Amino acid sequence: MxxxxxxxxxxxxxxxxxxxxxxxxxxxxxxQFDLTMQQDLILAYIAKHLNVTANEIAHSFGITKSAVSQVLSKLEQNKMIARAVNPQNKRESFISLGENGEKYVSLLQDLDIKLIKNYYSKVDLEDLTHMTRTMEKINEVIKAKNKTT
The missing domain is CATH 1.20.5 (Single alpha-helices involved in coiled-coils or other helix-helix interfaces)
Known part of the structure; x- marks a missing residue:
């Protein structure tokens, strides 16, 4: 098996x-943005979650806050993210996309449209749906496994 x-x-x-x-x-x-895979994943997470904190990122990725801080520093240096002090907790910052982060996300959206037009639209929608469901099931198995460890 x-x-x-x-x-x-x-x-x-x-x-x-x-x-x-x-x-x-x-x-x-x-x-051209020369992002590592981890930077790309964290940037995508920030794009999907408004006013996220470094602690939330660390928890979601299962990595230390120190590791997140290193990635965020590099992203901030390259204007991929911006930080704003949390008015309720001055020791915490909300993280959002910066100028270059917005450009990056926009390019990704343009790329999706181009790939849909040129390639994905040539594949039966049912096949794409099945592939997506399969990935979602695998993700659920991993999440469940991670909760027990």
Missing amino acids: LSEYQKIIKQMNDAFEEFGILIANETKKID
Whole structure:
């Protein structure tokens, strides 16, 4: 049974890798921001959560506040994020997208539209829905596992 999972996961990983290679030309505009994967993930989290704090990010990612602070410092330096003091707790800052962060998110949205027009729209919507549901199920399994550890 394990070998069947290994086979399909290898195929899935190969497909993700090939996808990345195939759309590399499309993603050149976002490459200019030179973000690490962790910076990209934290930036996406900030874009989805208004007035988020470093503690909330650390909790959501399961990493230390110190690690988050290092990433946030680099993002702030590059104007990807902005901080505002929490009026209820002066020792805490709310984090939002900065000028370059807004540009980055806008480019990602433009990229999504381009990929939909050029590629995703050529695939049956039911197949895309099934793929999305499968990823959501995998995410739920991981969340449940993380709650028990």
